Amino acid sequence: MNRRLFLYLSALLAASLSRVSRVFAQDLPKAAAVPGGVAIVPLGPSDQAPLVHLAGDRVMVVADGTRWQAIVGIALATKEDSTLSISVEWPDGDDVTLPIPVGSKRYATQELTVEPGKVNLSKKNLERYRRESAHLKKIRATFSTPLVGSLALMQPCPGRRSSSFGLRRVFNGQSRNPHSGMDLAAPEGTPVVAAAGGTVIDRGDYFFSGNMLILDHGQGLLTLYAHLSAMDVEVGERVEQGVTIGKVGATGRVTGAHLHFGVYLNTVPVDPALFLV
Ligand SMILES: [Zn+2]
Numbered sequence: 618m619n620r621r622l623f624l625y626l627s628a629l630l631a632a633s634l635s636r637v638s639r640v641f642a643q644d645l646p647k648a649a650a651v652p653g654g655v656a657i658v659p660l661g662p663s664d665q666a667p668l669v670h671l672a673g674d675r676v677m678v679v680a681d682g683t684r685w686q687a688i689v690g691i692a693l694a695t696k697e698d699s700t701l702s703i704s705v706e707w708p709d710g711d712d713v714t715l716p717i718p719v720g721s722k723r724y725a726t727q728e729l730t731v732e733p734g735k736v737n738l739s740k741k742n743l744e745r746y747r748r749e750s751a752h753l754k755k756i757r758a759t760f761s762t763p764l765v766g767s768l769a770l771m772q773p774c775p776g777r778r779s780s781s782f783g784l785r786r787v788f789n790g791q792s793r794n795p796h797s798g799m800d801l802a803a804p805e806g807t808p809v810v811a812a813a814g815g816t817v818i819d820r821g822d823y824f825f826s827g828n829m830l831i832l833d834h835g836q837g838l839l840t841l842y843a844h845l846s847a848m849d850v851e852v853g854e855r856v857e858q859g860v861t862i863g864k865v866g867a868t869g870r871v872t873g874a875h876l877h878f879g880v881y882l883n884t885v886p887v888d889p890a891l892f893l894v
Contacts, residue, residue: 644769645679646688646891651722653693653783653888658703658715660685665708674883675760676703677836679768688768689717690837690882693783693795697721724783724795735825735870736788746824756819756831757839757884764835766814766858770892773812773842774865774876776803782888788870797886798841798879805846805874807865811856812840812878812892820852826877827868832856841879844868 650656660667662684669676669687677688687703695701701717738746772778784796811832818839819831826843830850833839846866856862867874880889 644767646768646887649722649888649891650691650717651720652691652695652697653722653724653886654691655882655887655891656687656689656691656701656717656719658687658689658717660687660705660715663707663709667708668706670704671701671883674758675837676883677764677838679764679836688836688882690885690887691717691719692885693724693797695719722783724785726787727781727784727796728787729789729872731788731870731872733789736791736793738824742824749821749823752821753819753823757881759818759833759839760837760883761816761833761835764838765816766834768813768838768892769894770812770840770880770889771810771858772801772893773840773878774801774803774807774809776801776807776876778890778893780890782886782890798843798877799889801865801876801878803865803874803876805864805866807876808861809842809845809863809865809876810859811862812858812880813838814858815840815856817850817852817854817856817862820848820850823869825870827871828863828866829869830862832862837881837883839879839881841877841881843877843879844871844875846874 646655648657666678669678678685699719702714705713779800781796781800786793813834815832815834818833823829828845828848829843831841844866845863847864850862865876878889
């Protein structure tokens with residue numbers, strides 16, 4: 618039996634027996650290999666999933682029938698028209714590197730006015746922000762297995778979906794980090810639900826994000842809910858898709874009540890619109 622046929626048959630068997638991360642094609646995010654987007658990279662058949670990394674970070678791998686594919690988050694800071702490469706380690710010892718050509722996407726600029734202390738930070742607030750950033754960096758590196766639910770995410774609260782992801786933001790005339798999520802306009806107190814099944818891995822009151830919850834859905838997929846007026850779940854709690862986890866608010870650096878909804882893959886924020894059904 619040749620190796621390809623052998624791999625194909627063993628993949629068929631493995632797929633029928635194992636609890637691998639199986640995702641139906643219609644549940645996959647929309648592919649958009651641009652800064653802030655998601656690349657879907659076919660990897661091939663094998664009885665076990667390969668290990669995939671991008672710049673040292675584990676990358677999501679899901680089964681597509683009898684084959685594997687990598688679902689790769691592309692950082693907003695990635696240069697347009699550049700090439701990323703992922704490393705793929707197969708269980709049989711084969712290691713390969715695959716290129717991901719990254720296209721271009723122009724994000725608009727947004728001017729915002731907030732209270733001055735939320736742009737030019739006092740020494741005390743700067744220290745707080747640095748502490749929080751270090752903590753969140755660790756949280757963002759969470760990679761658990763398997764994938765808990767679907768990759769097709771539910772909109773966490775009703776309201777118009779703004780296309781605010783990736784906006785280059787200018788606060789009170791000063792450039793700051795681009796917008797890392799989607800803002801959903803909803804009145805204070807509107808229930809916020811889990812976009813997919815998962816585990817609460819962080820809950821806190823942050824300088825910029827206000828009251829914030831982060832859920833882990835497995836395989837490096839995290840969702841983040843910021844500026845909440847109430848948080849109804851604790852760290853370690855498991856939640857199903859659609860369960861209420863908090864309420865819309867105006868805590869942190871905001872210009873009014875809304876939900877800031879973030880989606881992370883392999884530690885980087887990606888456009889939530891690619892995942893919403
Ligand atoms: Zn936001």
